[in-house]
Amino acid sequence: MDIEPFALERWLADYEHEAEVNLGDSGVRPLEADRFDTDPGTLGYVVPTNGDPDLRATVADRYDREADEVLFTCGTQEANLLTVLATLDSDSHAVCVTPTYQSLHSLPQAVADVTRVGLAAPDWALDPDAVADAIEPNTDLVVLNNPNNPTGRIHPQETVEAVYDLAAAADAYLLSDEVYRPLAAPEERVPPVASMGPHGISTCGLSKGWGLPGLRFGWLAGPEEVVSAAWGWKDYTTVSPSAFGQHVARQAIGREDELLAENRDHVRRNRDRLGEFVAEYGLDWHLPKGATAFLTVPEEFESGEAFARALVEEGVVVAPGETFGRPGYVRIGFGAGRSTLEDGLARMAELIGARRES
Ligand SMILES: Cc1ncc(COP(=O)(O)O)c(C=O)c1O
Structure with a gap:
């Protein structure tokens, strides 16, 4: 690799x-820690190591999914890494929409073959036909960032659904990094990809919308087979979310x-x-x-x-x-x-x- x-x-x-x-x-200028209770009590590992089941159920609800279809991670970054490791291997191919946050093409490329689909200036619109052309028989993952970093573009619902349908028809997953979604006005938000069906995986976290990057708290939501494989990789990366992170995340999500x-x-x-x-x-x-x-x-x-x-x-x-x-x-x-x-x-x-x- x-x-x-x-x-x-x-x-x-x-x-x-x-x-x-x-x-x-x-990101967004970070919030002061004194707006939260920062004492989680004892400083053990979070157990179960995939995250508190009640808080996972709360998060899963946004995706019309169950608690076991959510894995808590150390930031959205780890959620993206674990998704890539859970869905791709050296025989795989991925389609990555660029420009984007570099993890979203370099991580897939570290594991598998990648074809990039470019967004074009000035409006950085995504053409689903270009995604269709890029899909190969061994495509296992299509990767999107919505809203997009760096352009700030939101890909509209019909475009994301068209890309979801293409991924599903290829028996691939669609990963959408939605870490900026909470910053979009509610009426502008596109439904999360993990709520679109069995091929959708959403990653998110508290770094951008909540202004809490130092918590290092994020998650992935999607089909149980992917979440469970990602947990298997997490055993080797960070074991569990941070106890501080989850303690404050519970309050931040409660006050969202x-x-x-x-x-x-x-x-x-x-x-x-x-x-x-x-x-x-x-x-x-x-x-x-x-x-x-x-x-x-x-x-x-x-x-x-x-x-x-x-x-x-x-x-x-x-x-x-x-x-x-x-x-x-x-x-x-x-x-x-x-x-x-x-x-x-x-x-x-x-x-x-x-x-x-x-
Ligand atoms: C699109 C995107 N995904 C993930 C991350 C990493 O986020 P986190 O701090 O939640 O790991 C960033 C940070 O800039 C980002 O822009």
């Missing part, structure tokens, strides 16, 4: 720590109406502010629905990386489009705290203005 370096994580590892203004993060509304309001107001900047500087984007925006690079800069490197000199970190295989773009995380966003935009404005004057 050979895994590609995670381009975005390596970029952030070089710059994020020292950054004065971090707009490279894809309040917490999600607060975070949605925050990202919507920040997105509106970023929209003003995009218009003022003549940039282009697809109006994003998650917490990340994929902006075209100002014409004074030759590439996403050139713009991002110039911004690093100004103390601002963004993610160059190259880390998503799209050099003409930069990804801005607009879920940051408001003053961070304002500071970052002011520094960006100064940099672009200086180049335009010279």
